[in-house]
Amino acid sequence: MPFDLKEKRYIKQTGLEARIAAIVEPVANDLGYSLVRVKLTQENGTTLQIMAEDEHGRFTIADCERLSKDLSPVLDVEDPIDREYHLEVSSPGIDRPLVRARDYKAFIGHEAKLELSDPIEGRKRFRGEIKAATDDSVTIHLPDAPKDTDPDHVLPLANIAEAKLVMTDKLLNMAQADQEENPIDEGDDVETLELDSTPEEDIPEEID
Numbered sequence: 747m748p749f750d751l752k753e754k755r756y757i758k759q760t761g762l763e764a765r766i767a768a769i770v771e772p773v774a775n776d777l778g779y780s781l782v783r784v785k786l787t788q789e790n791g792t793t794l795q796i797m798a799e800d801e802h803g804r805f806t807i808a809d810c811e812r813l814s815k816d817l818s819p820v821l822d823v824e825d826p827i828d829r830e831y832h833l834e835v836s837s838p839g840i841d842r843p844l845v846r847a848r849d850y851k852a853f854i855g856h857e858a859k860l861e862l863s864d865p866i867e868g869r870k871r872f873r874g875e876i877k878a879a880t881d882d883s884v885t886i887h888l889p890d891a892p893k894d895t896d897p898d899h900v901l902p903l904a905n906i907a908e909a910k911l912v913m914t915d916k917l918l919n920m921a922q923a924d925q926e927e928n929p930i931d932e933g934d935d936v937e938t939l940e941l942d943s944t945p946e947e948d949i950p951e952e953i954d
Contacts, residue, residue, distance in 0.1 A: 749780070755845045756845060756847075757845045757909075762827070769820060778801070783795070786827075792829060796813075797837065798835070802928065803838065804837065804928075805836070806837075821833075844911065851879045853876055855876065856875070856912075856914070856916060858886070860873075861906070862906060866899070866905070882904065883900050
């Protein structure tokens, strides 16, 4: 299946994060990258975190620098954040966020934590093994399910607010095997690139 740069993301965002994502995604796509997540936090005052990846789910320091170089002038012109902020561009990491159907399909058999926007049968948080995935749902197997209850829960992707992999030995071994099969150039490690931007005025109230 070909890599779809614009495959739909399933993740809860504030209105401002969605606006920033709409600015960032075309820039990333033009460079051959897929946007993973845009997140605003109050770390170091205000921090804008941007995660992206290439078609193999990787993002080196060179990729961070390339995206940052093209993105910075666009953010300066659009000026979506009305105050000084810190920009971080990074890879998804090993215990990565799961935001697209392809992410769940790629990590079947691995453990994940999910939070729903709306509860299903009174429950919003799930932690268990990704047992199956389709284009619009994921099946989570709960190891702590009460006896005589179905441990498998089918969750619509459209109802997922946030999801990420859990760091396990199995996941680390998978990452190590991938690194051995697809070594990156020396000095081109997967890292985070941090920049500063200094727009004026206060940040909108929708930032928590």
